[in-house]
Amino acid sequence: MNTKILTLGAMALAMMMGSALAGSGKGTSALDDPAKMSPFFTDAGMKTMKSDAEFKTAWMAMTDEDRAGMMKECGDEAIAKAHDNFCKMTKQLGGAN
Template sequence: MTKLLCASAIVLAIMTGATLAAGEKGTSALDNPEKMAPFYTDKDMKTLKSDADFKAAWMALTDDDRAGMNKECGDEAIAKEHDNFCKMTKELGGAN
């Protein structure tokens, strides 16, 4: 019985560690609904707002937030997943 409990504890620790590591790897500010909601017309974040509204939301961010989002858009995998958003940020010249 003791061996079974120890083995179960080890398996649980390994599974929890793997889950936490995978969760950290896939995190992006561009996946944060609170940060991204101002750029979209719908809660599913599929339709971008108009150019003027997008620019207003972009300019309302801090310089650090804009820099972080631009950096994430530089990652191919993230940029592909957030294609339209990243295109708009590039059109705005990053921050202005």
């Protein structure tokens, strides 16, 4: 009897974790993280990008690792399409450091 209860508990936990992970599919990219992206935008909704000079300043203030990660994410077609202007600017800068 205890084995059945443990098995059912484990299955319930696995199902809850699966649902939680499935629901978090949106916003898994660093490019969806307001804390990382706000330096590049003039508004909280991240719709209006800052000037080229301000963008470059924010880009250069990032760590090499963060810049590389964002460049990698911009290499993904779906992510790049969702963040078109941002990815165009990162490509123009070429990951410059």
